[in-house]
Amino acid sequence: MSSAFDDVISGSEDNDGTIERESESNDTTRHYDLAEKDDWMTPPEIVDPIAESVGGIDLDPCAHEQSTHGDVNLRLEDGDDGLEDSWIAKSNTINPVVFVNPPFSYKKEWLQKAVDEVQNGVETVIFITPDSADTISWWHQYIAEYSSYVCFCEGRVEYIDDTDDSKDRPPFGTAITVFGKASRDLLSTLDELGHVVETVSDI
Numbered sequence: 001m002s003s004a005f006d007d008v009i010s011g012s013e014d015n016d017g018t019i020e021r022e023s024e025s026n027d028t029t030r031h032y033d034l035a036e037k038d039d040w041m042t043p044p045e046i047v048d049p050i051a052e053s054v055g056g057i058d059l060d061p062c063a064h065e066q067s068t069h070g071d072v073n074l075r076l077e078d079g080d081d082g083l084e085d086s087w088i089a090k091s092n093t094i095n096p097v098v099f100v101n102p103p104f105s106y107k108k109e110w111l112q113k114a115v116d117e118v119q120n121g122v123e124t125v126i127f128i129t130p131d132s133a134d135t136i137s138w139w140h141q142y143i144a145e146y147s148s149y150v151c152f153c154e155g156r157v158e159y160i161d162d163t164d165d166s167k168d169r170p171p172f173g174t175a176i177t178v179f180g181k182a183s184r185d186l187l188s189t190l191d192e193l194g195h196v197v198e199t200v201s202d203i
């Protein structure tokens with residue numbers, strides 16, 4: 001029995017930019033590979049307007065060796081460890097705005113770190129994940145519990161392959177979560193990228 005989910009995995013949806021995948025509609029392995037790769041870089045059409053809206057990103061704690069999203073970029077290659085290092089201590093400001101597109105295999109660890117850092121005084125964390133609100137472990141434990149806002153991106157985001165700068169879309173949508181404070185400019189930029197919802201707690 002087929003379902004809408006089969007369409008998502010096969011890439012045969014036609015309204016969200018995945019149309020070019022129709023020729024590969026039986027190649028599900030490739031899509032799973034795409035989901036599991038941990039080095040996909042955030043495309044400029046996502047990170048640039050966000051950076052502009054917050055007056056510049058102070059820190060990217062999990063930067064790729066080729067990415068320069070933050071004023072400060074923590075890189076494994078330079079001996080940094082964004083999961084261990086203090087984000088306030090590493091950034092050049094006492095109330096930093098931090099942008100996190102983590103290795104998706106380690107979402108829980110990075111989400112826990114983001115929540116801890118906001119509780120330690122980081123002003124704003126803008127955090128990229130799959131838009132998997134059905135995922136009980138990390139979505140409900142961290143995003144549903146601690147976020148301020150979530151933007152569900154319209155269409156599939158095309159990420160950049162670090163090996164050859166080619167672009168590709170994973171077989172899931174993208175959510176951009178804000179932990180901590182969100183300025184009006186940031187919310188308006190997120191509203192351009194998708195559908196923004198505010199998290200209500202303590203009902």
Ligand SMILES: C[S@@+](CC[C@H](N)C(=O)[O-])C[C@H]1O[C@@H](n2cnc3c(N)ncnc32)[C@H](O)[C@@H]1O
Nearest residue numbers: 039040041042062063064067081082101102103
């Ligand atoms: C999905 S990529 C995102 C790269 C970049 N932040 C961006 O948005 O384009 C995740 C990156 O995190 C880096 N990374 C993984 N673990 C890390 C750690 N503990 N500290 C710093 N960087 C890490 C990997 O090298 C990888 O390039």
